[in-house]
Amino acid sequence: MPHDDKPATRDYRDDERYHPQRIETKWYERWQQDDSLYRAEATSTLPKYYVLEMLPYPSGVLHMGHVRNYAIGDALARYMWMNGYNVLHPMGWDSFGLPAENAAISNNVPPREWTLHNIDNMKAQMKRLGFGYDWSREVTTCLPEYYRWNQWFFLKFYERGLAYRKKSKVNWCPQCATVLANEQVVNGCCWRHEDTLVEQRELEQWFLRITKYAEELLGDLDKLEDWPEKVRLMQRNWIGRSEGTLVNFKLEGGTGSNISVFTTRVDTIYGATSIQLAPEHPIVADLTASNPDLRRQVDQLIAEQRKAKEVGDVGAIDKHGVNTGRCAINPYNGEKVPIWIANYILMDYGTGAIMSVPAHDERDYEFAKKYKLQIRIVILARATDPEETVVEPPLPFTALDGTLVSSGPFSGLSCEEAIKRMSKHAEEQGFGIATVSYRLKDWGISRQRYWGTPIPMIYCDKDGIVPVPEKDLPVILPDKVDITLTGGSPLSRVPEFLTTTCPKCGGPAKRETDTMDTFVDSSWYFYRYTDAHNEKAPFDSKTVAYWFPIDQYIGGVEHAILHLIYSRFWTKVMRDMGLVRNDEPVQRLFTQGMVIKDGAKMSKSLGNVVTPDEMVARYGADSTRLYTLFATSPDRELDWQDEGVEGISRFLARALRLVKFKLCINSDQSEWNAPVPSDLFPEARAVQRKLHQTIKRVTEDFEGRWHFNTSIAAVMELVNTIKAAPGIDYEMPGNKELLPPLRRELARTLVLLLAPFAPYLAHELWEMLGEKGNLLREPWPKYDPALAKEEEIEIPVQINGKLRSRLVVPADAEEEFVRERALADEKVRAALNGKQVDKVILVPGKLVNVVIR
């Protein structure tokens, strides 16, 4: 190579080094002074694009999971800006919740102060990381401007019968000293305190009737084609729809009282040999009234169930029960069946009572074996041998493809047919009905905590439960509250808050002192971003109609059920209220993978925590962000490696030097701005081809699978290619140099390709190139397929699938030509060794495979 004698290296002067801190603080300060760069336009001729990342809880500092989440969203937002969209990219704070109270207790700082201070800090971190949010639309859920609309919605829900009060068993976390929704109980423990067993308590609670929307929430999952299948499946399982039949068994010798049983297999009812009740079933009180000994045994069962539920191994409980000595009448055949009470029957599913069919249910079988209860076969498997029509199966036989026997008029039917006919029969006879049961429960939203939205209800001795009139909203959360005492809601110890007058009769009354679950806040916050300062309504419906649905929502999979099912519910209610037109809030959902280190989730106890602050201080925001995108594809788990960030930082330094010292050469403006000639010499043409191939790859990654790791790898390859290009360092004789117009195209495009991922450096280089325009509004580069196309390609030639040779042929070579060249190839002929060619597989532009026998 002629330039080997040139010094390949030299000492790098200070200005040749990459100083992320200098570059980033310079732009940070500019953007601090003018943050209009990232504003969404209220009205625009441009098409809209709403990209949203899940809002954080302001715990105090950002962690790497946040950075990853926001780096993905920000890259997309920037890409869409450059593609000419009116982009809405907002951020806010899910700022009610328990940690603020705990911090208040341990640090003696009021929750409000603590929270607002954390928000300041995290907002500064976000800005330092260069995320492009429209801060003019910032939403902070703990401020009255926001939570008054929670209260307003609550009143509307109440009017529509979607909010109701009920005494019920609730999940109680002794650590939180409050109630948890079913969704917040994990393995029998609190979702925030993994070691704290959840207790069951009986309390008066407010519920939202999400079950009314169960069917639609389930059905519409099919429409969410741009959601990960995993999330849809998790929601489907959570809703847990099952079709079945309610059947009333009359109590023998009773006063006409019934036991209602839910079953999905009414076809097996002729095999029912007992009734099993949950120990907490209401009728148990009657059955045990005159039998203290039985009562004691039932209490024992209750205690066992609670314990099992608390420990979280409900499935492993040793099944046992007691015979009440009473019987019920099977309405299908008038048969007497004994009533038992068993610890494996749950009160909170179905009716809390089952018919036990030992021959056709595993649990019933196990139970019957233990107590030597009668086992009666009423379903036979269909025979595989046509001579035999039915087969006696091994027990328990639970499959649905069988034939009924010993089932009165229903004998001979298939199971599925029998379920239909027998349900109908029950309806006609008035002792049962086909029905649907859900696992999903109504959403209990009362929390006996201070730092949340006060539930706007008043209790009057005379008028009962009275909603706070809309005009009196917001019900302000008082500031000075002693939250260190335990037991009951903190607000109940604030007389000024508690005591009020009844809006109806004007008499003395008391306020509700519970606050709302914080999942209420996050169920509709993304609507508020569209119209964040509206004082008359939660938002303007027309404005929402412009922006919704959210085009792209990005967050962790841990919200697959809780937040994402509540928000879907909220949207459907708002639609029914006429506030929004969309059935679903989110068009596309993306769930990014976790950030781990050394094979484990980052945690203080493991000492493997890497903080964004230290990374930004060492390598800068661009490198930190770029690394989270480069390490792996966004949907996968990211294993953090400090050396990786180092590598990314070196790459950015190379890109900087390439643009600054190699591509920007002294040439006059007219030369620099001239069009790239079409007759480039081959080496320059090769660089140009690489450029267009890179644009293609990065663009396709954005439009398709979001594998930004490969996009960034492509840009690295481009940098490597340009750097190694002949003629980059000096002018070769004749026309063998990288002409200024080509250098300009290379430099500009490289900067544009980096812009979504490394905004600071991109802006710096853009300015360095003498560009005056707004980088975010610079059109995303387009590739020219003709320029991206290879002129010559190397084609592997295989014999029976094994690589034997390679051919270099023109990219547009005819198939016949390639085939001939392949068969004529010296190595191929040697390998063939005169054997007969069976056929030749030719994949155009890809390979040749010669098949021999």
Next chain:
RNA sequence: GCCGAUGUGGCGAAAUGCCAGACGCAACGGACUUAAAAUCCGUUGGGCCGUAAAAGGCCCGUGCCGGUUCGAGUCCGGCCAUCGGCACCA
């Protein structure tokens, strides 16, 4: 137990039926330097053959076993392991 995802060099990973390991890290060798840092150039899955050294060639290799296919990391079936969700749901 049921449902789902994942499994590729020393490491993070590429490869959407077609040259396995792009890109990056680490390691090693070299250039530059009084020296170091930085930077630049090069080598790097394993084994074998070949050569003075190269060039070059062959075989094996994507958790395991089998199948489909001209061709499998990729598709199908069965195992194993790890992770995640649900779990007496009647």
